Amino acid sequence: MQTPYPPRLVFYSHDTMGLGHIRRNMLLANTILTSRPDTEILLINGVRESGIFYFPKGMDSVTLPTYIKTPDGEYEPCSLGNDVHRLVELRVSIIQAALNAFNPHVMIVDNVPRGAMSELNTVLPLLKQRNTHLILGLRDIIDEPSVVQRQWKKLDNSTAIRDYYSDVWIYGDAGFYDLTRAYNLDDDIRKKVSFMGYLDATKHPRQPKTTDNYLAAINRPYILCTVGGGQDGYHLASVFARATFPQGMMGVLITGTMMPAAEYEALQKIAAQRNDLCVIRFIANPLLLLHQAHSVVAMGGYNTTIEILSLNKRALIIPRVSPRQEQWIRASSLAKVNLVACIHPSELNTQTLNDWISKNWQPENPRHYLSLDGLRTFAEKINILLPKPAGKALTSLVGV
Incomplete structure (x- = not known):
């Protein structure tokens, strides 16, 4: 049975270049813990350095074996051989196991609707079956409009958003860059979009004192x-x-x-x-x-x-x-x-x-010039979603 307490929230990020995705998700997660300290938050990420970051009580991470993005934008294993498809299978099994055990009420997928290398394709329908609230979180700008439209069509991202995601939250200001217009998103997808405002970094929680030399x-x-x-x-x-x-x-x-x-x-x-x-x-x-x-x-x-x-x-x-x-x-x-x-x-x-x-x-x-109210807006929206009444028995993510 899915119980309403404690509220459980997952952030997924594919993390193939830099540390921006996990740092953004940590800022968002800390914002939730400030307003709802009873929440349990799991970060599923591909950043080896995640073990170095400071996680407050209520937050932890699962680190996936890593992809790396080549100069032409393709994915390949960072360390585990040269077979990217074998790496995809490994990552999918870890993601499924983590979600099945953690049993989140809400999952926020960062930037890529189907995950890197479409590794969420088998997970999304099962999460929907479990009534997990799925949110796509996007930064303000993805790429040039023609490139985004071509890539989204190739990956069939619009179908994934229609079928599985209840909301699309953009961490930006439509007055500066209106992603929905720039990428000519269909009306039914636009209805799911909320512009949150940019994420005010001055709201980062205090970190433990460092002794770095x-x-x-x-x-x-x-x-x-x-x-x-x-x-x-x-x-x-x-x-x-x-x-x-x-x-x-x-x-x-x-x-x-x-x-x-x-x-x-x-x-x-x-x-x-x-x-x-x-x-x-x-x-x-x-x-x-x-x-x-x-x-x-x-x-x-x-x-x-x-x-x-x-x-x-x-x-x-x-x-x-x-x-x-x-x-x-x-x-x-x-x-x-x-x-x-x-x-x-x-x-x-x-x-x-x-x-x-x-x-x-x-x-x-x-x-x-810009709205920096993104963290406040995010907290308000998440707080509406997190309290869940007891529901029916969940279907396992594995073997369905």
Whole structure:
């Protein structure tokens, strides 16, 4: 029997590039635990670093064997051989087992309606049969409209949304980018869509005090550079490592754990020749460093960008432009209203970076242009869904 208490919520994210999906889901999960501390929340993700993140009471994770996305946008195993189909079978079995045991009232699927490599195809109909409330969570921008329409048609995403999802929640502001119009979504799908507003990063809960020794090396005002997971961040990182910082300031570079070892070591060698550069491999929650930074230089992932906007930081975005145009669309649009500065990666070099660092430029206040009420809206909607009356016996997810 599915009992109403404790309320149980699952976040699924496929996590094939960077740490943005799990960080966003952790922020959302913490918001729920603040308003409903009796909730049990399970994160199903593909991030090896999930064991390093701080999980408060009521939250835990299942980490799947990982995919990695190739430069042309295809998936392949990160470590387990070369047979991606065998990896899909393994992940599906883990997902089914976790959901069957945890028995959620609500499941939020991040970004990909059928999951990476369609690994949720067998799970979705069974969850619907169990009356699990299925929600698709989307960031504000997915890609260029023509690309999204072609990809969604190929994967038959619209059918999945019609058949299985009761809601589509967009973590963005329709006044800035109306995903439903840009991608020409059908009317029946539009009726399921709610624009939540952006997720205010200043609402991140306090983290346990860190004892990381890098803090001792940051002994003056600094410019922070972050390159997402790091797998394709070396160009930006290497340019930043050679930049000229203003007198009395230093640079702090977070490379990400996915940056290849040889590239990370090359950056460490550059740092060893300077007394004004600190290179950090990984920090679970960089928000404190971001908050205290004089300026920020970053790739344009959704989470990093929204954190920059939430804190109203002086920032230069050098967005990823492959395999998706999502980051370029967002960053260039924000730059048009002077909320961030933006450089196309093809134009990035030491001179262009030094020019921006030395420029006397300040951003407009993002809260005058964008809704940052996403966390409040999310909590209100989830709190309506979580209380469930006792229902009929559940059908097992395995062997139906």
